[in-house]
Amino acid sequence: MKKLTLWALLLAFCMPAHAVTPYQMSDSWEQISIYDVKNPTDLFGEDWAALAAGNAESMNAMTIGWGQxxxxxxxxxxxxxxxxxxxxxxxxxxxxxxxxxxxxxDKKDSLLYIGTHSGRDEDKLKKAGLTPEFTPLGNPIFKEATLAIECKILYKEPLKFYLMPEKTREFYNERKITPHIQYIGEVINVWQKSQ
Ligand SMILES: Cc1cc2nc3c(=O)[nH]c(=O)nc-3n(C[C@H](O)[C@H](O)[C@H](O)COP(=O)(O)O)c2cc1C
Structure with a gap:
């Protein structure tokens, strides 16, 4: 045990002060308040966004157009x-x-790619030219992005088919998909690119 502690101490002293942890984000990000995000409604409407979850070992992301x-x-x-x-x-x-x-x-093509291909079948992020980076909490964001919002899941629930308007039920029937799951996340951190 004593030997192990000595080795750990030795290792700590040998590490350079600037050693990069796997969770380090590039310097170009600056933290802002959620209330300073410009045109937040565009994010889920016209501009699209990427939704990502996972960690440095295993993660995935896809394009989203719906959200609030x-x-x-x-x-x-x-x-x-x-x-x-x-x-x-x-x-x-x-x-x-x-x-x-x-x-x-100019990254809309990348978003179109990850919104029409599944990470189950290929390394779609690489093909789309997107480079994952990780927040200090270990969550995935992208080097090519201009804004990153990190959320902690507060509540999740599948939307209920029987409560939907008739037209919306048709949407699900035509596409043969199950109703979406609503994830509500508390905003923990927001970063934007400084330049
Ligand atoms: C513009 C656009 C918006 C999309 N919005 C959503 C969305 O809000 N929710 C959703 O479940 N899928 C949405 N999709 C579909 C997913 O992004 C798509 O099925 C993706 O290939 C899933 O990838 P995955 O299997 O790697 O998770 C959208 C796709 C596009 C192109």
Whole structure:
């Protein structure tokens, strides 16, 4: 035991002070308040976003067009909707956190790619030219993004088919997908690119 402690101490002294942990984010990110996010409604409408969950060992992400910013239980929240069939849902289901990232307009092709291919079948993030980085809490965001919102899951529930308007039921029937799962996440951190 004494020997082990000595080795640990020796190792700690030999590590360079700037040693990079696997969770380090690049310097170009700066932390901002959720209330300073510009045009938040565009994120889920026109501009699209990436929803990611997992960690440095295993993660996945997909494009989302549905979601909201809001307030619940006196907390700032982001709500997203994930079809249970998505590979990303497996990560959402076992994660405490998720992230929503926004990209510059010239990355729309990348978002189209990860929104039409599954991480189950291929390394789609690499093919889409997206580079995962990890927050200090270990959650995935992307080097190419301009805004990253880190959320802690507060509540999740599948949308109920029988409570939906008739037209919306048709949407699910035509696509043969199960109703989306609503994930409400408390906003824990928001970063934007400084330049
Ligand atoms: C513009 C756009 C918006 C999308 N929005 C959502 C969404 O809000 N929720 C959802 O479950 N799927 C959405 N999708 C579909 C998923 O991104 C798509 O099925 C993806 O391939 C799933 O990948 P995965 O299997 O790796 O998780 C959207 C796709 C696109 C192109």
């Amino acid at each position: 910013f809001g307030t619940l239980w006196q907390r700032p929240v982001v709500t997203v909707y994930v079809a249970p069939e998505r590979y990303t849902n497996e990560f959402m289901d076992r994660s405490e956190y998720f992230t929503v990232t926004a990209f510059p307009k």
